[in-house]
Amino acid sequence: MSRQSSRAPDPRKVNGELFTLTYGALVAQLLKDYEDDDEVNRQLEKMGYNIGVRLIEDFLARSNVSRCNDFRETADQIAKVAFKMYLGVTPVVSNWSAAGDEFSLLIENNPLTDFVELPDGHTDLNYSNLLCGALKGAMEMVQMEVDVKFVQDQLKGDNITELRLKFIRRLEDAVPAGED
Amino acid sequence: MAQLSDAVLFEYLHIEIVGYIHRCADENEKDHCIAKLESLGFRVGQSLVERFTRESTRFKDELDTMKFICKDFWNSVYRKQIDNLRTNHQGVYVLQDNKFRFLTQISNGKQYMDVAPKFLAFPCGMIRGALANLGVNSVVTAEVSAMPACKFQIQIQRT
Numbered sequence: 001m002s003r004q005s006s007r008a009p010d011p012r013k014v015n016g017e018l019f020t021l022t023y024g025a026l027v028a029q030l031l032k033d034y035e036d037d038d039e040v041n042r043q044l045e046k047m048g049y050n051i052g053v054r055l056i057e058d059f060l061a062r063s064n065v066s067r068c069n070d071f072r073e074t075a076d077q078i079a080k081v082a083f084k085m086y087l088g089v090t091p092v093v094s095n096w097s098a099a100g101d102e103f104s105l106l107i108e109n110n111p112l113t114d115f116v117e118l119p120d121g122h123t124d125l126n127y128s129n130l131l132c133g134a135l136k137g138a139m140e141m142v143q144m145e146v147d148v149k150f151v152q153d154q155l156k157g158d159n160i161t162e163l164r165l166k167f168i169r170r171l172e173d174a175v176p177a178g179e180d
Numbered sequence: 181m182a183q184l185s186d187a188v189l190f191e192y193l194h195i196e197i198v199g200y201i202h203r204c205a206d207e208n209e210k211d212h213c214i215a216k217l218e219s220l221g222f223r224v225g226q227s228l229v230e231r232f233t234r235e236s237t238r239f240k241d242e243l244d245t246m247k248f249i250c251k252d253f254w255n256s257v258y259r260k261q262i263d264n265l266r267t268n269h270q271g272v273y274v275l276q277d278n279k280f281r282f283l284t285q286i287s288n289g290k291q292y293m294d295v296a297p298k299f300l301a302f303p304c305g306m307i308r309g310a311l312a313n314l315g316v317n318s319v320v321t322a323e324v325s326a327m328p329a330c331k332f333q334i335q336i337q338r339t
Contacts, residue, residue: 017228018224018256018257019189019193021224021227022190022194022197022224023193025220026193028223029201029216029220030200033204043200047196050192050196050199051189051193051196054192055188086188115227
């Protein structure tokens with residue numbers, strides 16, 4: 001049955017497309033629900049946050065990484081292990097601030113935007129804002145408060161997609177979200 | 181093209197979508213939420229199946245299409261196959277999944293039966309969307325009698 005085998009898609013590949021397409025449908029729905037791009041960004045970040053909070057456990061369970069000694073090590077783990085594991089890409093860590101508390105992740109092929117073209121009039125929309133929220137949520141669960149935002153986005157015609165992460169502070173006594 | 185590869189992400193994203201749709205609706209708009217989720221699923225199923233079958237030959241008949249949904253489609257989306265497929269040969273198909281992925285995070289038994297529809301609307305839409313793009317119009321409903329088992333009923337619409 002050669003036909004069967006030619007039909008069966010590679011599950012890994014398809015699963016990626018499934019996520020990308022589902023995410024696209026979500027963003028489209030959000031744009032329908034809110035006309036304001038900023039509000040869409042906020043919603044995406046919030047959902048990302050919730051995902052990140054859960055995802056970190058999965059990450060720690062599967063990646064077997066040990067405690068990071070400094071923020072540089074953390075940056076490497078995010079880029080080389082986490083992004084690789086979940087998004088199949090390895091961003092480049094660069095543009096460190098002098099104080100070593102801020103860096104950029106340069107993403108060449110953002111898989112979230114594989115089938116995406118931004119329509120006119122959405123210059124404020126950060127399509128992949130879910131990533132910011134997910135990073136923030138995940139980092140918070142390992143006692144680090146970080147600020148994450150998009151600096152450049154290939155969807156908007158920039159040469160590369162750049163995420164900027166800034167270390168804010170160490171959270172000493174982690175209080176579960178929503179209970180402080 | 182870069183490949184994202186993790187099934188966990190899809191699961192978590194689905195949970196967030198369900199949460200979001202219900203967050204921004206009132207108590208009396210429940211049906212509306214289900215419809216919204218269903219149409220999101222439809223959209224995803226439709227575009228997904230287009231990519232799946234790009235290089236495959238035409239399906240022999242309706243049953244062949246259903247088998248594709250039960251095996252390849254289900255496997256790619258939920259990492260397992262449908263456990264049982266039944267049909268009355270008059271346009272009704274029942275797909276049984278004994279351990280439906282989206283229900284495995286909810287405790288077994290009857291306690292949370294009332295939340296099950298929330299998590300089944302999107303999958304129902306996906307099936308309907310996938311079939312629609314393969315030229316089969318249908319109505320898809322889901323039924324849970326004991327978590328995490330679930331039955332999807334597909335009723336072919338012939339007009």
